[in-house]
Amino acid sequence: MEMDLREKSLSERLPGHIFNKVHEAIGEASMCWDKVPLGIFDSSKASTIGFNLCQLIADELGKANK
Numbered sequence: 748m749e750m751d752l753r754e755k756s757l758s759e760r761l762p763g764h765i766f767n768k769v770h771e772a773i774g775e776a777s778m779c780w781d782k783v784p785l786g787i788f789d790s791s792k793a794s795t796i797g798f799n800l801c802q803l804i805a806d807e808l809g810k811a812n813k
Contacts, residue, residue, distance in 0.1 A: 757798070760805035769804070770797040 757766070773793050 757801060757805055760809060761801055765804065766797075766801050769801050770794065773797045773800075 770793075773796060777788060777793060
């Protein structure tokens, strides 16, 4: 029986250094302004975006490795 791509945890499907790099890149990209805008950075939303992107990467790697 074939295992669903998401049955394993993300940490089992994607190396930690890639997970960290995705989140670092999102944080770095959030500061790419000529003049940093005033306001509050929503780190929870940024973390969710990073997590979802990591899920997508892990899913695609899983498909490619089949």
